[in-house]
Amino acid sequence: MTEYSAATRINWLNTVFLLLTPILALAGVILHWSLLSAPGLTEFLVFIAFYFACGLSITVGYHRLFSHRSHEASWPLVLFYAIFGAGAFQNSIIEWCSDHRNHHKSTDTENDPYSAAKGFWYSHMGWVMVEEENFQNDFSNVKDLQSSKIIMWQHRNIFLIGAISGIILPALIGFLIGGFATGVGCLVWGGLVRTVFVHHGTFLINSAAHIWGTQPYSEENSSRDSFWLAFLTFGEGYHNFHHTFQADYRNGHKWYHVDPSKWWITSFNFLGLKSNLKSTPKHSIEAAKIDIKTKKAFSKLESRNIDTEEFQNQIDEHKSSMRTSLYEIHKLKRELKNCVASSKKAVKDKIIELKKNYAELKAELKAVFKEMNRQYKTFARAV
Ligand SMILES: [Zn+2]
Ligand SMILES: [Zn+2]
Structure with a gap:
């Protein structure tokens, strides 16, 4: 059996990033508030705009479109998801989707990159912080995505695109609207605080949505439905439905299910852009x-x-x-x-x-x- 020391197994870049962002966000909020100004309407609106842009790029773009091919999207939308998905700091489309397809293929087993069988914290964020020998991706399960020029461009430049769309852009918008103090405020709220919120929203789907909730559609794996998670994660909380019918563009299939990602997708369909939505009868x-x-x-x-x-x-x-x-x-x-x-x-x-x-x-x-x-x-x- 191969043995690994704890030091060689830790992915330091990811670990430092994941642990440092909440600390920087909190420090930023306190320093901006006490030294420059209280957050105002601009900070609030920039936070909401980037929360939606980056959050939906993960739930609709990375997840339902790229990982599951549950619908089709024209290139400007693909570009939008590539840019703001990078700003969510969850790695490239190629990496994310490869992990996610393995998660669905081998849910709860050793080959599941974020298996909930390994506990809440491992599936929540621990898996991002360690290098698992099993999961040295060869990307053989995302060949279909590699033919997209936009997706490959994002993969090659993921950190640069993320820094620009996730940090510099909110700061620049704030600066142009309200000067230096608002610029710093928008960097803190639209960049750092928002990154932490989107991170943990996504992480909760890998952890909480495999531990707490109901199983109305299947008991084949640990996935669960929960309304409160759907509320926090643009509709991704109906995770038992999603694992049972993974090609469906909806996670909350009933009209009253809170699923903003589904509403976002259907709104483009209503606008006449052919999305070829896949839904389970x-x-x-x-x-x-x-x-x-x-x-x-x-x-x-x-x-x-x-x-x-x-x-x-x-x-x-x-x-x-x-x-x-x-x-x-x-x-x-x-x-x-x-x-x-x-x-x-x-x-x-x-x-x-x-x-x-x-x-x-x-x-x-x-x-x-x-x-x-x-x-x-x-x-x-x-x-
Ligand atoms: Zn999925
Ligand atoms: Zn899952």
């Missing part, structure tokens, strides 16, 4: 949800030796009919867009009928789960 999502609910209910019943066979039959029957209804609705909605005006009413009526049928099936299935729960509780009381 509803019938697949609902089937996955039923499977997980069944698995959870059965494990409870089996712990009490209650027979599940009859329930299994009822669930299978309902699941199949519900899938068919949703699939038919999906097909008819497409048809509705292309059909002639005279036949629109008939198609709409058919959709209404199918939706009614689906709602009935859903209610019946709910009753099956209720009955399983009743039997479990009755048995639990009896023993």
